[in-house]
Amino acid sequence: MVPLSYLFRFIEEDAPFGDVTSEAIIPEDVNARAVIIAKQDGIIAGVEEAKTLFEHFGVNVEVKKRDGEQVKKGDIILELEGNARVILLVERTALNVMGRMSGIATEVRRLVEKVRAVNPKVRVAGTRKTLLKPIDKRALLIGGGETHRFSLSDAILIKDNHLALVPLEAAIKRAKEFSVYKIVEVEVESLGDALKAARAGADVIMLDNMRPEEIGEVLEALKRGGLRDGVKIEVSGGITPENITEYAKLDIDVISLGYLTHSVKNFDVSLEVTGRA
Template sequence: MTWLPALDPAHVSELVRAALAEDAPWGDLTGGAFVPPSAIARAQLTARIDGTLAGADVATEAFAQAGATLTWHTHDGARFRAGEVLAETSGPARAVLRAERVALNFLQRLCGTATLTAAFVDAVAGTGVRIADTRKTTPGLRALEKHAVLAGGGSNHRFSLSDAVMVKDNHLAVAREAGLGVTEAIRAAKQRLGHTVHVEVEVDRLEQIEPVLAAGVDTIMLDNFSLADLRTGVELVAGRAIVEASGTVRLETVRAIAGTGVDVISVGALTHSAPALDLGLDVHVAGGV
């Protein structure tokens, strides 16, 4: 497994605190009425289907803030099988039950993203092509979802609008309205940027490639190209820029796209359409009156 950068603990703490407050803004009515204060609970977090783990730190923080502990038998980025016990929790029963849904909500979503990413990465194995995410993330959860992509073996595209320049068709339309040609507009923009800023430009037709390359871009995105046009596009670029393919990429098509010679394939579905992974927490309560 590749090294995974740690999530920012302060950010994780803030997200978990908000989620717990949302789930029980005035306390847990059910736990307070039905669970004795002295009751102790132990539980096992079990995978119900195969998958890839992401979000361990987030789930641990949810139990910690509620007043319980969560001990892991595996780590983010590890693959697991249905029936495998991934972690165990213990503590006051009210605390365990208080944290359960919030922890599972985070885990199931992030494991779903990591698992779908791993499937795409497996599909292009041996081609040298990178599978990357996009900015199509859940508002407020981008750091977690992009971490889950890394856990699945994928790569992160830019994190935000502040990270890199990505010129899309709407930007070019504005430039044309101002009377600027594509090459001229990109060159003018580069003059206003620092020399370390990465510049990527999206094109949707083969004839746009040469004017974009003439401006000296770092990456060119071929958006919604056919396989034949992707191959032609790669030949036209001829190593002068990184070539990224994007647009309605599916598991059934990603291997063929990788075979066209592109360097990166960005997949919005990794974060906007990954199904939640089925995980279960089986609680056993003892003691208390």
């Protein structure tokens, strides 16, 4: 689950000096009941995060739908009972977190199912193209996807800007010598560089911005050279929900898409106060 300390920053940002509207018009001792409802169909996520926030402020929470469950429009996700001011204080932060996470989880699940219908062994991953990593990475997992690297500290990924400064084979050699515990991945854009990377001992080769037919040529060359089984193949760049199955048909291991987090469409959830408690 996303740490409370991370989530609490959003409350502090949203109400740095309290919720002046609720404090002005709602007596301090009023308790209320409320529900959080799905306003569309999809995969719900962020339930545990919302529950933790409300409970931190003393609100009683009953979970009706858990993270990763399919929900329908109108389904009740959480039932709340507690101080009315507190419920309204946490409302928008909880909904924002659930809306973003559910949007990611819903799209990830859709693409995972689409890919696995074509090739069950291919995994769908996100990227680091987000500033809300704890939230977005957890949503990827809830949707059935892979997080890829959480941070620059997790694994070694040699990209084009590294290779502009250090030759490919030398970069892989240095990376291998740096640590026996870190996976070494290298991003390439040509058949020749893919073969060099495999021969130099890369654990993962990312074929970046290559068309399916170009990737097919790389795969065949790796097989001919007896190199395919010793390396995982990731494809990335230019992949969309519309063309993803063309890539999934290939003998690859991972499809990564920054789109899953940088272009997320918010999932519609709302909080409705049902009366005084």
